[in-house]
Structures are given as C-alpha cells and as structure tokens.
Amino acid sequence: MGEAPVTGNVRKLIDDPSFPNQWQVKGEHLGHKLLWKDGESKEYGVHGTMVGTDFDICIADGICITVCPTNVFDRMDIPSEQEKMDKGTPNDSGKALLAIWKADPAREQDCIFCRACEIQCPVQAIKITEP
Ligand code: SF4
Numbered sequence: 716m717g718e719a720p721v722t723g724n725v726r727k728l729i730d731d732p733s734f735p736n737q738w739q740v741k742g743e744h745l746g747h748k749l750l751w752k753d754g755e756s757k758e759y760g761v762h763g764t765m766v767g768t769d770f771d772i773c774i775a776d777g778i779c780i781t782v783c784p785t786n787v788f789d790r791m792d793i794p795s796e797q798e799k800m801d802k803g804t805p806n807d808s809g810k811a812l813l814a815i816w817k818a819d820p821a822r823e824q825d826c827i828f829c830r831a832c833e834i835q836c837p838v839q840a841i842k843i844t845e846p
Pocket of ligand 1: 766779782783784785786787825826827828829830831832833843
C-alpha cells in the first residue's frame with residue numbers, strides 16, 4: 716500500500732525564520748531548551764536551540780543518529796506514540812511514525828555544524844543554528 720496523500724500545509728521548522736529567537740522557552744530537558752511557538756507547536760515542541768529538533772514532526776527514522784559525527788542525538792522514548800503508529804496517523808510532517816521514540820539532541824553542545832542531520836532528515840524536522 717502506498718503512502719497516504721498529504722493534505723493541508725506541512726510545517727517545516729527549517730523554513731521558519733523566527734526559530735529560535737522568537738520562540739518561547741517552555742522548559743529544559745537534559746541541559747537543552749524546549750522551545751514552543753503558539754499556533755505552530757502541537758504537542759511536544761522543539762528540543763534544542765543550536766540543533767533544533769521538532770518532536771511534532773520527527774518520525775524517528777534515525778538518520779540523524781546515523782550521520783552525526785559527534786553523537787549529538789539520543790533516542791527518547793515516547794510510549795504514547797504507539798497509538799498513532801498503530802493507526803498509521805500522519806504527524807505534522809505528513810508522514811506516519813516509524814517508532815515510539817524521537818531524536819533528542821541531548822548533546823547539542825558537541826555539534827560541529829556540519830549540517831548532515833539537517834540535510835538528511837527526510838521530513839526536515841531539524842534546523843541548525845550556529846550561535
Ligand atoms: S549538524 Fe552535524 S554535528 Fe551537528 S547535530 Fe547535525 S549531524 Fe551532528
């Protein structure tokens with residue numbers, strides 16, 4: 716069976732010039748910020764500032780973990796995503812989730828700004844911003 720057609724606007728963090736400076740800081744997680752934009756963020760928001768990773772868009776295919784030369788990302792389990800997986804519900808990227816975790820930029824301070832993750836992410840959930 717083919718992929719479900721995407722309807723409506725598909726968000727891409729990378730196209731949002733207001734990120735990260737005009738986004739709200741909603742909290743912290745393992746030393747990086749949790750950023751949020753009203754009307755844009757839906758459930759989880761964006762983890763990280765230099766390596767902004769939109770959890771609402773991430774489909775957990777893991778390419779960022781594979782390509783990152785400095786091991787910035789960790790898998791962060793989100794068991795409640797299982798229901799969406801079971802139903803094949805498209806997330807904000809327009810694609811269905813592949814796994815019950817998200818790619819967390821747990822060590823964004825180790826980023827060397829090679830942009831491999833940003834380029835390779837199939838749903839453009841990552842935006843690199845050099846300080
Ligand atoms: S830009 Fe490069 S070093 Fe930084 S998180 Fe992405 S893959 Fe890793």
